[in-house]
Amino acid sequence: QVQLVESGGGSVQxxxxxxxxxxxxxxxxxxxxxxxxxxxxxxxxxxLEGVAxxxxxxxxxxxxxxxxxxxxxxxxxxxxxxxxxxxxKPEDTGMYYCAAQFRVRCSGGGRPPPDYAMDYWxxxxxxxxxx
Numbered sequence: 001q002v003q004l005v006e007s008g009g010g011s012v013q014x015x016x017x018x019x020x021x022x023x024x025x026x027x028x029x030x031x032x033x034x035x036x037x038x039x040x041x042x043x044x045x046x047x048l049e050g051v052a053x054x055x056x057x058x059x060x061x062x063x064x065x066x067x068x069x070x071x072x073x074x075x076x077x078x079x080x081x082x083x084x085x086x087x088x089k090p091e092d093t094g095m096y097y098c099a100a101q102f103r104v105r106c107s108g109g110g111r112p113p114p115d116y117a118m119d120y121w122x123x124x125x126x127x128x129x130x131x
């Protein structure tokens with residue numbers, strides 16, 4: 001019914017930038033209305049972490065460790081999420097996933113929503129930052 005496909009991962013040195021993209025595809029006739037889209041990451045040997053979220057009504061939220069360095073945006077005309085990652089650090093290394101829920105907006109609070117709130121997930125793209 002809904003498919004998310006990430007791209008843009010890679011290996012770069014610390015201090016450089018990467019831009020992740022996530023294209024959302026719907027089956028014909030699906031009307032998504034509102035949305036909440038989010039990027040998660042799983043560092044090596046660690047759990048899943050919400051990195052940044054974007055709600056259809058405007059608000060964006062970031063986890064503290066990326067605030068000021070990462071920027072999330074959604075082009076709703078073609079349902080593509082972008083995560084611009086600047087001043088990358090080795091601790092940003094991990095598998096990055098795009099996730100979404102539709103027909104709702106992101107829940108309130110100062111942080112990105114938790115993983116169990118998301119209905120649809122991409123397969124991930126690997127980001128490796130070397131020192």
